[in-house]
Amino acid sequence: MLDFHKNHRLLVLTAFTVFLVLSIIIAVIPAYQLQETEPLPNMEALSDQELRGLQVYTAENCVACHTQQVRNIEMDNTWGDRPSMASDYYYSKMRQDVWRQSPSILGSERTGPDLTNVGKRQPGEEWHLLHLYNPRIVVKESIMPSYPWLFEEVSEKDIRKNDLVVPVPSKFLKDKDKKIIASEKAKDLIAYLQSLKQASLTANMKADEFIPASKKKEVTKSDEESNLVDGAQLYMKTCAACHQADGQGLSGAFPPLAGSSIVNDSNPETLIKIILQGYDARAEYGVMAGFAEMLTDEEVAAIANHERSSWGNSAPTVTKDEVKKIRDYIKMLNQ
Structure with a gap:
Protein backbone atom coordinates (compact mmCIF):
# COMPACT_ATOMS: atom_id res chain seq x y z
CA MET A 1 0.00 0.00 0.00
CA LEU A 2 1.32 3.46 -0.93
CA ASP A 3 1.95 5.45 2.20
CA PHE A 4 2.11 8.96 0.68
CA HIS A 5 1.10 10.84 3.84
CA LYS A 6 4.17 9.49 5.67
CA ASN A 7 6.70 8.61 2.96
CA HIS A 8 7.38 12.01 1.40
CA ARG A 9 10.20 10.65 -0.75
CA LEU A 10 7.79 8.21 -2.39
CA LEU A 11 5.25 11.01 -2.87
CA VAL A 12 7.80 13.25 -4.64
CA LEU A 13 9.11 10.39 -6.83
CA THR A 14 5.57 9.36 -7.82
CA ALA A 15 4.56 12.96 -8.62
CA PHE A 16 7.73 13.43 -10.67
CA THR A 17 7.13 10.16 -12.57
CA VAL A 18 3.53 11.14 -13.39
CA PHE A 19 4.71 14.58 -14.52
CA LEU A 20 7.43 13.03 -16.71
CA VAL A 21 5.06 10.53 -18.36
CA LEU A 22 2.41 13.17 -19.05
CA SER A 23 5.03 15.56 -20.46
CA ILE A 24 6.27 12.90 -22.87
CA ILE A 25 2.74 11.98 -24.00
CA ILE A 26 1.34 15.52 -24.25
CA ALA A 27 4.39 17.52 -25.38
CA VAL A 28 7.44 15.52 -26.44
CA ILE A 29 5.81 12.88 -28.69
CA PRO A 30 3.54 15.36 -30.59
CA ALA A 31 6.50 17.73 -31.01
CA TYR A 32 8.63 14.89 -32.37
CA GLN A 33 5.89 13.79 -34.76
CA LEU A 34 5.51 17.37 -35.97
CA GLN A 35 9.13 17.33 -37.16
CA GLU A 36 8.20 14.60 -39.64
CA THR A 37 5.66 16.83 -41.41
CA GLU A 38 6.41 17.54 -45.07
CA PRO A 39 5.38 20.66 -47.01
CA LEU A 40 2.55 20.40 -49.51
CA PRO A 41 3.72 19.96 -53.14
CA ASN A 42 2.43 23.41 -54.18
CA MET A 43 3.86 25.29 -51.19
CA GLU A 44 6.66 27.81 -51.65
CA ALA A 45 9.30 28.48 -49.02
CA LEU A 46 9.21 31.92 -47.39
CA SER A 47 11.66 34.37 -48.93
CA ASP A 48 14.15 36.27 -46.76
CA GLN A 49 11.87 39.32 -46.80
CA GLU A 50 8.82 37.23 -45.85
CA LEU A 51 10.76 35.61 -42.99
CA ARG A 52 11.69 39.08 -41.71
CA GLY A 53 8.01 39.99 -42.03
CA LEU A 54 7.08 36.96 -39.93
CA GLN A 55 9.42 38.24 -37.20
CA VAL A 56 7.72 41.67 -37.36
CA TYR A 57 4.33 39.92 -37.20
CA THR A 58 5.27 38.14 -33.98
CA ALA A 59 7.10 41.16 -32.51
CA GLU A 60 4.02 43.35 -32.99
CA ASN A 61 1.91 40.60 -31.37
CA CYS A 62 -0.52 40.36 -34.29
CA VAL A 63 -1.33 36.87 -33.01
CA ALA A 64 -3.19 38.47 -30.08
CA CYS A 65 -6.08 39.41 -32.38
CA HIS A 66 -5.64 37.30 -35.54
CA THR A 67 -5.61 33.53 -35.94
CA GLN A 68 -4.05 31.48 -38.70
CA GLN A 69 -6.07 28.31 -38.33
CA VAL A 70 -9.06 27.32 -40.40
CA ARG A 71 -11.00 24.96 -38.17
CA ASN A 72 -12.97 22.07 -39.63
CA ILE A 73 -16.32 23.66 -38.85
CA GLU A 74 -18.56 25.12 -41.52
CA MET A 75 -18.37 28.74 -40.34
CA ASP A 76 -14.59 28.72 -40.97
CA ASN A 77 -15.15 28.17 -44.69
CA THR A 78 -15.06 31.98 -44.89
CA TRP A 79 -11.35 32.00 -44.08
CA GLY A 80 -10.08 29.19 -46.26
CA ASP A 81 -10.93 26.69 -48.97
CA ARG A 82 -10.29 23.77 -46.60
CA PRO A 83 -9.45 23.14 -42.93
CA SER A 84 -5.80 23.77 -42.00
CA MET A 85 -3.37 20.86 -41.70
CA ALA A 86 0.07 20.48 -40.14
CA SER A 87 1.83 20.82 -43.51
CA ASP A 88 0.47 24.37 -43.91
CA TYR A 89 2.85 25.51 -41.17
CA TYR A 90 5.97 23.73 -42.43
CA TYR A 91 7.94 26.86 -43.34
CA SER A 92 6.73 29.00 -40.42
CA LYS A 93 7.62 26.47 -37.70
CA MET A 94 11.38 26.87 -38.17
CA ARG A 95 13.36 28.40 -35.31
CA GLN A 96 13.84 32.14 -35.72
CA ASP A 97 17.46 31.93 -34.57
CA VAL A 98 19.65 30.20 -31.99
CA TRP A 99 17.89 31.86 -29.07
CA ARG A 100 14.31 32.05 -30.28
CA GLN A 101 11.89 29.17 -30.79
CA SER A 102 9.44 28.86 -33.68
CA PRO A 103 7.01 31.81 -33.65
CA SER A 104 3.47 31.27 -32.41
CA ILE A 105 1.07 32.12 -35.22
CA LEU A 106 -2.00 29.93 -34.63
CA GLY A 107 -3.66 32.38 -32.23
CA SER A 108 -6.77 31.80 -30.17
CA GLU A 109 -8.70 35.07 -30.61
CA ARG A 110 -10.54 36.42 -33.61
CA THR A 111 -10.93 40.02 -32.64
CA GLY A 112 -9.79 40.53 -36.22
CA PRO A 113 -10.34 38.14 -39.15
CA ASP A 114 -8.33 34.96 -39.63
CA LEU A 115 -5.29 35.55 -41.87
CA THR A 116 -4.72 32.04 -43.23
CA ASN A 117 -5.73 33.07 -46.76
CA VAL A 118 -5.41 36.86 -46.57
CA GLY A 119 -2.86 36.88 -49.41
CA LYS A 120 -5.66 35.76 -51.74
CA ARG A 121 -8.46 37.76 -50.14
CA GLN A 122 -6.51 41.00 -50.03
CA PRO A 123 -3.48 40.87 -52.36
CA GLY A 124 -3.05 44.64 -52.86
CA GLU A 125 0.03 46.27 -51.31
CA GLU A 126 -1.53 49.75 -51.07
CA TRP A 127 -4.47 48.41 -49.06
CA HIS A 128 -2.17 46.78 -46.50
CA LEU A 129 -0.06 49.94 -46.23
CA LEU A 130 -3.10 52.10 -45.51
CA HIS A 131 -4.53 49.48 -43.16
CA LEU A 132 -1.34 49.40 -41.07
CA TYR A 133 -0.95 53.17 -41.01
CA ASN A 134 -4.57 53.77 -40.00
CA PRO A 135 -7.12 50.94 -40.32
CA ARG A 136 -10.04 53.41 -40.33
CA ILE A 137 -8.93 54.68 -43.75
CA VAL A 138 -10.04 51.47 -45.45
CA VAL A 139 -12.39 49.91 -42.86
CA LYS A 140 -14.39 52.64 -41.11
CA GLU A 141 -15.67 50.33 -38.34
CA SER A 142 -12.26 48.78 -37.58
CA ILE A 143 -11.09 48.63 -33.94
CA MET A 144 -7.56 47.59 -34.91
CA PRO A 145 -4.82 49.89 -33.54
CA SER A 146 -2.71 51.98 -35.89
CA TYR A 147 1.00 51.27 -36.35
CA PRO A 148 2.49 54.72 -37.09
CA TRP A 149 5.96 53.63 -35.86
CA LEU A 150 6.22 51.44 -38.96
CA PHE A 151 6.12 54.60 -41.09
CA GLU A 152 8.07 57.83 -41.45
CA GLU A 153 6.69 61.32 -42.03
CA VAL A 154 8.90 63.37 -44.36
CA SER A 155 8.78 66.47 -46.52
CA GLU A 156 8.28 65.90 -50.23
CA LYS A 157 11.78 67.20 -51.00
CA ASP A 158 13.29 64.57 -48.66
CA ILE A 159 11.74 61.59 -50.49
CA ARG A 160 14.46 59.31 -51.83
CA LYS A 161 14.38 57.32 -55.05
CA ASN A 162 13.58 53.94 -53.48
CA ASP A 163 11.14 55.23 -50.84
CA LEU A 164 7.66 53.70 -50.88
CA VAL A 165 5.16 56.53 -50.52
CA VAL A 166 1.85 55.58 -48.89
CA PRO A 167 -1.15 57.27 -50.59
CA VAL A 168 -2.74 58.49 -47.34
CA PRO A 169 -5.76 60.78 -47.97
CA SER A 170 -5.03 64.30 -46.72
CA LYS A 171 -7.81 64.27 -44.09
CA PHE A 172 -5.90 61.54 -42.22
CA LEU A 173 -2.64 63.51 -42.13
CA LYS A 174 -1.65 65.68 -39.19
CA ASP A 175 0.60 67.78 -41.42
CA LYS A 176 -0.88 68.20 -44.92
CA ASP A 177 2.54 69.14 -46.32
CA LYS A 178 4.15 65.86 -45.27
CA LYS A 179 4.31 62.51 -47.05
CA ILE A 180 4.16 59.09 -45.38
CA ILE A 181 6.96 56.64 -46.16
CA ALA A 182 6.81 52.92 -45.38
CA SER A 183 9.71 51.59 -43.31
CA GLU A 184 11.55 48.39 -44.21
CA LYS A 185 9.70 46.65 -41.38
CA ALA A 186 6.34 47.68 -42.86
CA LYS A 187 7.36 46.39 -46.30
CA ASP A 188 8.59 43.11 -44.80
CA LEU A 189 5.36 42.65 -42.83
CA ILE A 190 3.22 43.28 -45.91
CA ALA A 191 5.31 40.84 -47.96
CA TYR A 192 4.62 38.21 -45.29
CA LEU A 193 0.87 38.96 -45.25
CA GLN A 194 0.72 38.73 -49.03
CA SER A 195 2.41 35.32 -48.85
CA LEU A 196 -0.36 33.87 -46.67
CA LYS A 197 -2.24 31.70 -49.16
CA GLN A 198 -3.58 28.21 -48.64
CA ALA A 199 -1.68 25.83 -50.91
CA SER A 200 -3.90 23.76 -53.18
CA LEU A 201 -3.88 19.99 -52.80
CA THR A 202 -2.85 17.58 -55.52
CA ALA A 203 -5.34 15.21 -57.16
CA ASN A 204 -4.40 12.29 -54.89
CA MET A 205 -4.78 14.33 -51.69
CA LYS A 206 -8.05 14.86 -49.86
CA ALA A 207 -8.79 17.59 -47.35
CA ASP A 208 -11.00 17.13 -44.31
CA GLU A 209 -14.57 18.29 -44.84
CA PHE A 210 -16.09 21.11 -42.88
CA ILE A 211 -18.42 19.91 -40.11
CA PRO A 212 -21.32 19.69 -40.61
CA ALA A 213 -20.46 18.95 -44.23
CA SER A 214 -22.71 20.75 -46.65
CA LYS A 215 -24.42 18.24 -48.89
CA LYS A 216 -24.67 19.41 -52.46
CA LYS A 217 -28.11 19.06 -53.95
CA GLU A 218 -29.11 19.06 -57.55
CA VAL A 219 -30.26 22.49 -58.63
CA THR A 220 -33.70 22.40 -60.19
CA LYS A 221 -35.36 25.13 -62.19
CA SER A 222 -37.36 26.16 -59.14
CA ASP A 223 -34.09 26.61 -57.21
CA GLU A 224 -32.26 28.62 -59.84
CA GLU A 225 -33.38 32.04 -58.70
CA SER A 226 -32.50 31.45 -55.04
CA ASN A 227 -29.06 30.09 -56.08
CA LEU A 228 -28.06 33.07 -58.22
CA VAL A 229 -24.70 34.56 -57.24
CA ASP A 230 -25.18 37.68 -55.14
Whole structure:
Protein backbone atom coordinates (compact mmCIF):
# COMPACT_ATOMS: atom_id res chain seq x y z
CA MET A 1 0.00 0.00 0.00
CA LEU A 2 1.32 3.46 -0.93
CA ASP A 3 1.95 5.45 2.20
CA PHE A 4 2.11 8.96 0.68
CA HIS A 5 1.10 10.84 3.84
CA LYS A 6 4.17 9.49 5.67
CA ASN A 7 6.70 8.61 2.96
CA HIS A 8 7.38 12.01 1.40
CA ARG A 9 10.20 10.65 -0.75
CA LEU A 10 7.79 8.21 -2.39
CA LEU A 11 5.25 11.01 -2.87
CA VAL A 12 7.80 13.25 -4.64
CA LEU A 13 9.11 10.39 -6.83
CA THR A 14 5.57 9.36 -7.82
CA ALA A 15 4.56 12.96 -8.62
CA PHE A 16 7.73 13.43 -10.67
CA THR A 17 7.13 10.16 -12.57
CA VAL A 18 3.53 11.14 -13.39
CA PHE A 19 4.71 14.58 -14.52
CA LEU A 20 7.43 13.03 -16.71
CA VAL A 21 5.06 10.53 -18.36
CA LEU A 22 2.41 13.17 -19.05
CA SER A 23 5.03 15.56 -20.46
CA ILE A 24 6.27 12.90 -22.87
CA ILE A 25 2.74 11.98 -24.00
CA ILE A 26 1.34 15.52 -24.25
CA ALA A 27 4.39 17.52 -25.38
CA VAL A 28 7.44 15.52 -26.44
CA ILE A 29 5.81 12.88 -28.69
CA PRO A 30 3.54 15.36 -30.59
CA ALA A 31 6.50 17.73 -31.01
CA TYR A 32 8.63 14.89 -32.37
CA GLN A 33 5.89 13.79 -34.76
CA LEU A 34 5.51 17.37 -35.97
CA GLN A 35 9.13 17.33 -37.16
CA GLU A 36 8.20 14.60 -39.64
CA THR A 37 5.66 16.83 -41.41
CA GLU A 38 6.41 17.54 -45.07
CA PRO A 39 5.38 20.66 -47.01
CA LEU A 40 2.55 20.40 -49.51
CA PRO A 41 3.72 19.96 -53.14
CA ASN A 42 2.43 23.41 -54.18
CA MET A 43 3.86 25.29 -51.19
CA GLU A 44 6.66 27.81 -51.65
CA ALA A 45 9.30 28.48 -49.02
CA LEU A 46 9.21 31.92 -47.39
CA SER A 47 11.66 34.37 -48.93
CA ASP A 48 14.15 36.27 -46.76
CA GLN A 49 11.87 39.32 -46.80
CA GLU A 50 8.82 37.23 -45.85
CA LEU A 51 10.76 35.61 -42.99
CA ARG A 52 11.69 39.08 -41.71
CA GLY A 53 8.01 39.99 -42.03
CA LEU A 54 7.08 36.96 -39.93
CA GLN A 55 9.42 38.24 -37.20
CA VAL A 56 7.72 41.67 -37.36
CA TYR A 57 4.33 39.92 -37.20
CA THR A 58 5.27 38.14 -33.98
CA ALA A 59 7.10 41.16 -32.51
CA GLU A 60 4.02 43.35 -32.99
CA ASN A 61 1.91 40.60 -31.37
CA CYS A 62 -0.52 40.36 -34.29
CA VAL A 63 -1.33 36.87 -33.01
CA ALA A 64 -3.19 38.47 -30.08
CA CYS A 65 -6.08 39.41 -32.38
CA HIS A 66 -5.64 37.30 -35.54
CA THR A 67 -5.61 33.53 -35.94
CA GLN A 68 -4.05 31.48 -38.70
CA GLN A 69 -6.07 28.31 -38.33
CA VAL A 70 -9.06 27.32 -40.40
CA ARG A 71 -11.00 24.96 -38.17
CA ASN A 72 -12.97 22.07 -39.63
CA ILE A 73 -16.32 23.66 -38.85
CA GLU A 74 -18.56 25.12 -41.52
CA MET A 75 -18.37 28.74 -40.34
CA ASP A 76 -14.59 28.72 -40.97
CA ASN A 77 -15.15 28.17 -44.69
CA THR A 78 -15.06 31.98 -44.89
CA TRP A 79 -11.35 32.00 -44.08
CA GLY A 80 -10.08 29.19 -46.26
CA ASP A 81 -10.93 26.69 -48.97
CA ARG A 82 -10.29 23.77 -46.60
CA PRO A 83 -9.45 23.14 -42.93
CA SER A 84 -5.80 23.77 -42.00
CA MET A 85 -3.37 20.86 -41.70
CA ALA A 86 0.07 20.48 -40.14
CA SER A 87 1.83 20.82 -43.51
CA ASP A 88 0.47 24.37 -43.91
CA TYR A 89 2.85 25.51 -41.17
CA TYR A 90 5.97 23.73 -42.43
CA TYR A 91 7.94 26.86 -43.34
CA SER A 92 6.73 29.00 -40.42
CA LYS A 93 7.62 26.47 -37.70
CA MET A 94 11.38 26.87 -38.17
CA ARG A 95 13.36 28.40 -35.31
CA GLN A 96 13.84 32.14 -35.72
CA ASP A 97 17.46 31.93 -34.57
CA VAL A 98 19.65 30.20 -31.99
CA TRP A 99 17.89 31.86 -29.07
CA ARG A 100 14.31 32.05 -30.28
CA GLN A 101 11.89 29.17 -30.79
CA SER A 102 9.44 28.86 -33.68
CA PRO A 103 7.01 31.81 -33.65
CA SER A 104 3.47 31.27 -32.41
CA ILE A 105 1.07 32.12 -35.22
CA LEU A 106 -2.00 29.93 -34.63
CA GLY A 107 -3.66 32.38 -32.23
CA SER A 108 -6.77 31.80 -30.17
CA GLU A 109 -8.70 35.07 -30.61
CA ARG A 110 -10.54 36.42 -33.61
CA THR A 111 -10.93 40.02 -32.64
CA GLY A 112 -9.79 40.53 -36.22
CA PRO A 113 -10.34 38.14 -39.15
CA ASP A 114 -8.33 34.96 -39.63
CA LEU A 115 -5.29 35.55 -41.87
CA THR A 116 -4.72 32.04 -43.23
CA ASN A 117 -5.73 33.07 -46.76
CA VAL A 118 -5.41 36.86 -46.57
CA GLY A 119 -2.86 36.88 -49.41
CA LYS A 120 -5.66 35.76 -51.74
CA ARG A 121 -8.46 37.76 -50.14
CA GLN A 122 -6.51 41.00 -50.03
CA PRO A 123 -3.48 40.87 -52.36
CA GLY A 124 -3.05 44.64 -52.86
CA GLU A 125 0.03 46.27 -51.31
CA GLU A 126 -1.53 49.75 -51.07
CA TRP A 127 -4.47 48.41 -49.06
CA HIS A 128 -2.17 46.78 -46.50
CA LEU A 129 -0.06 49.94 -46.23
CA LEU A 130 -3.10 52.10 -45.51
CA HIS A 131 -4.53 49.48 -43.16
CA LEU A 132 -1.34 49.40 -41.07
CA TYR A 133 -0.95 53.17 -41.01
CA ASN A 134 -4.57 53.77 -40.00
CA PRO A 135 -7.12 50.94 -40.32
CA ARG A 136 -10.04 53.41 -40.33
CA ILE A 137 -8.93 54.68 -43.75
CA VAL A 138 -10.04 51.47 -45.45
CA VAL A 139 -12.39 49.91 -42.86
CA LYS A 140 -14.39 52.64 -41.11
CA GLU A 141 -15.67 50.33 -38.34
CA SER A 142 -12.26 48.78 -37.58
CA ILE A 143 -11.09 48.63 -33.94
CA MET A 144 -7.56 47.59 -34.91
CA PRO A 145 -4.82 49.89 -33.54
CA SER A 146 -2.71 51.98 -35.89
CA TYR A 147 1.00 51.27 -36.35
CA PRO A 148 2.49 54.72 -37.09
CA TRP A 149 5.96 53.63 -35.86
CA LEU A 150 6.22 51.44 -38.96
CA PHE A 151 6.12 54.60 -41.09
CA GLU A 152 8.07 57.83 -41.45
CA GLU A 153 6.69 61.32 -42.03
CA VAL A 154 8.90 63.37 -44.36
CA SER A 155 8.78 66.47 -46.52
CA GLU A 156 8.28 65.90 -50.23
CA LYS A 157 11.78 67.20 -51.00
CA ASP A 158 13.29 64.57 -48.66
CA ILE A 159 11.74 61.59 -50.49
CA ARG A 160 14.46 59.31 -51.83
CA LYS A 161 14.38 57.32 -55.05
CA ASN A 162 13.58 53.94 -53.48
CA ASP A 163 11.14 55.23 -50.84
CA LEU A 164 7.66 53.70 -50.88
CA VAL A 165 5.16 56.53 -50.52
CA VAL A 166 1.85 55.58 -48.89
CA PRO A 167 -1.15 57.27 -50.59
CA VAL A 168 -2.74 58.49 -47.34
CA PRO A 169 -5.76 60.78 -47.97
CA SER A 170 -5.03 64.30 -46.72
CA LYS A 171 -7.81 64.27 -44.09
CA PHE A 172 -5.90 61.54 -42.22
CA LEU A 173 -2.64 63.51 -42.13
CA LYS A 174 -1.65 65.68 -39.19
CA ASP A 175 0.60 67.78 -41.42
CA LYS A 176 -0.88 68.20 -44.92
CA ASP A 177 2.54 69.14 -46.32
CA LYS A 178 4.15 65.86 -45.27
CA LYS A 179 4.31 62.51 -47.05
CA ILE A 180 4.16 59.09 -45.38
CA ILE A 181 6.96 56.64 -46.16
CA ALA A 182 6.81 52.92 -45.38
CA SER A 183 9.71 51.59 -43.31
CA GLU A 184 11.55 48.39 -44.21
CA LYS A 185 9.70 46.65 -41.38
CA ALA A 186 6.34 47.68 -42.86
CA LYS A 187 7.36 46.39 -46.30
CA ASP A 188 8.59 43.11 -44.80
CA LEU A 189 5.36 42.65 -42.83
CA ILE A 190 3.22 43.28 -45.91
CA ALA A 191 5.31 40.84 -47.96
CA TYR A 192 4.62 38.21 -45.29
CA LEU A 193 0.87 38.96 -45.25
CA GLN A 194 0.72 38.73 -49.03
CA SER A 195 2.41 35.32 -48.85
CA LEU A 196 -0.36 33.87 -46.67
CA LYS A 197 -2.24 31.70 -49.16
CA GLN A 198 -3.58 28.21 -48.64
CA ALA A 199 -1.68 25.83 -50.91
CA SER A 200 -3.90 23.76 -53.18
CA LEU A 201 -3.88 19.99 -52.80
CA THR A 202 -2.85 17.58 -55.52
CA ALA A 203 -5.34 15.21 -57.16
CA ASN A 204 -4.40 12.29 -54.89
CA MET A 205 -4.78 14.33 -51.69
CA LYS A 206 -8.05 14.86 -49.86
CA ALA A 207 -8.79 17.59 -47.35
CA ASP A 208 -11.00 17.13 -44.31
CA GLU A 209 -14.57 18.29 -44.84
CA PHE A 210 -16.09 21.11 -42.88
CA ILE A 211 -18.42 19.91 -40.11
CA PRO A 212 -21.32 19.69 -40.61
CA ALA A 213 -20.46 18.95 -44.23
CA SER A 214 -22.71 20.75 -46.65
CA LYS A 215 -24.42 18.24 -48.89
CA LYS A 216 -24.67 19.41 -52.46
CA LYS A 217 -28.11 19.06 -53.95
CA GLU A 218 -29.11 19.06 -57.55
CA VAL A 219 -30.26 22.49 -58.63
CA THR A 220 -33.70 22.40 -60.19
CA LYS A 221 -35.36 25.13 -62.19
CA SER A 222 -37.36 26.16 -59.14
CA ASP A 223 -34.09 26.61 -57.21
CA GLU A 224 -32.26 28.62 -59.84
CA GLU A 225 -33.38 32.04 -58.70
CA SER A 226 -32.50 31.45 -55.04
CA ASN A 227 -29.06 30.09 -56.08
CA LEU A 228 -28.06 33.07 -58.22
CA VAL A 229 -24.70 34.56 -57.24
CA ASP A 230 -25.18 37.68 -55.14
CA GLY A 231 -23.08 40.39 -56.81
CA ALA A 232 -23.60 42.88 -53.98
CA GLN A 233 -22.41 40.39 -51.37
CA LEU A 234 -19.41 39.41 -53.49
CA TYR A 235 -18.55 43.08 -54.01
CA MET A 236 -18.61 43.73 -50.26
CA LYS A 237 -16.38 40.71 -49.65
CA THR A 238 -13.91 41.26 -52.49
CA CYS A 239 -13.91 44.91 -53.57
CA ALA A 240 -15.45 47.18 -50.92
CA ALA A 241 -12.35 47.28 -48.71
CA CYS A 242 -10.62 49.35 -51.42
CA HIS A 243 -13.37 50.92 -53.52
CA GLN A 244 -15.65 51.38 -50.47
CA ALA A 245 -19.24 50.26 -50.03
CA ASP A 246 -20.55 53.39 -51.78
CA GLY A 247 -18.23 52.97 -54.77
CA GLN A 248 -16.50 56.30 -54.09
CA GLY A 249 -13.01 54.83 -53.63
CA LEU A 250 -10.28 56.67 -51.71
CA SER A 251 -8.63 59.76 -53.11
CA GLY A 252 -5.05 59.02 -54.18
CA ALA A 253 -5.35 55.33 -53.29
CA PHE A 254 -8.28 53.57 -54.96
CA PRO A 255 -10.30 54.95 -57.91
CA PRO A 256 -14.06 55.56 -57.62
CA LEU A 257 -16.41 53.20 -59.44
CA ALA A 258 -19.42 55.50 -59.23
CA GLY A 259 -19.57 57.43 -62.51
CA SER A 260 -16.51 55.59 -63.89
CA SER A 261 -16.31 55.59 -67.68
CA ILE A 262 -14.79 52.09 -67.58
CA VAL A 263 -17.59 50.69 -65.42
CA ASN A 264 -20.29 52.38 -67.54
CA ASP A 265 -18.79 51.48 -70.92
CA SER A 266 -21.31 49.59 -73.07
CA ASN A 267 -18.46 47.20 -73.90
CA PRO A 268 -17.54 45.47 -70.60
CA GLU A 269 -14.23 44.04 -71.87
CA THR A 270 -11.93 46.47 -70.03
CA LEU A 271 -13.81 46.12 -66.75
CA ILE A 272 -13.74 42.31 -66.96
CA LYS A 273 -10.01 42.34 -67.78
CA ILE A 274 -9.32 44.57 -64.76
CA ILE A 275 -11.22 42.24 -62.41
CA LEU A 276 -9.41 39.21 -63.82
CA GLN A 277 -5.90 40.61 -64.36
CA GLY A 278 -5.71 43.62 -62.08
CA TYR A 279 -4.61 47.09 -63.15
CA ASP A 280 -1.56 49.32 -62.74
CA ALA A 281 -2.85 52.83 -62.04
CA ARG A 282 0.27 54.20 -60.33
CA ALA A 283 0.12 57.42 -62.32
CA GLU A 284 -2.84 58.45 -60.14
CA TYR A 285 -3.66 55.59 -57.78
CA GLY A 286 -2.03 52.27 -56.95
CA VAL A 287 -1.72 48.76 -58.31
CA MET A 288 -4.72 46.43 -58.18
CA ALA A 289 -4.14 42.67 -58.15
CA GLY A 290 -6.29 40.42 -60.31
CA PHE A 291 -8.85 37.90 -59.06
CA ALA A 292 -8.73 35.36 -61.90
CA GLU A 293 -7.75 32.52 -59.56
CA MET A 294 -10.19 33.51 -56.84
CA LEU A 295 -13.41 34.17 -58.78
CA THR A 296 -15.42 32.04 -61.20
CA ASP A 297 -16.84 33.43 -64.45
CA GLU A 298 -20.27 33.67 -62.84
CA GLU A 299 -18.87 35.56 -59.83
CA VAL A 300 -16.95 38.03 -62.02
CA ALA A 301 -20.12 38.69 -64.02
CA ALA A 302 -22.10 39.20 -60.80
CA ILE A 303 -19.59 41.74 -59.44
CA ALA A 304 -19.43 43.58 -62.76
CA ASN A 305 -23.23 43.76 -62.94
CA HIS A 306 -23.44 45.08 -59.38
CA GLU A 307 -20.93 47.81 -60.21
CA ARG A 308 -22.65 48.66 -63.51
CA SER A 309 -26.06 49.06 -61.85
CA SER A 310 -25.18 50.78 -58.55
CA TRP A 311 -24.37 54.32 -57.32
CA GLY A 312 -26.03 55.92 -60.35
CA ASN A 313 -24.22 53.70 -62.87
CA SER A 314 -26.27 52.31 -65.73
CA ALA A 315 -24.74 49.88 -68.22
CA PRO A 316 -25.81 46.69 -70.02
CA THR A 317 -25.72 43.37 -68.17
CA VAL A 318 -22.60 41.18 -68.37
CA THR A 319 -23.00 37.44 -68.89
CA LYS A 320 -20.73 34.68 -67.60
CA ASP A 321 -20.17 33.62 -71.24
CA GLU A 322 -18.63 37.04 -71.97
CA VAL A 323 -16.35 36.61 -68.96
CA LYS A 324 -15.35 33.11 -70.06
CA LYS A 325 -14.52 34.33 -73.55
CA ILE A 326 -12.22 37.07 -72.19
CA ARG A 327 -10.66 34.72 -69.60
CA ASP A 328 -9.86 32.18 -72.36
CA TYR A 329 -8.36 34.93 -74.52
CA ILE A 330 -6.11 36.06 -71.64
CA LYS A 331 -4.98 32.47 -71.04
CA MET A 332 -4.17 32.07 -74.73
CA LEU A 333 -2.03 35.23 -74.69
CA ASN A 334 -0.14 34.02 -71.61
CA GLN A 335 0.70 30.60 -73.07
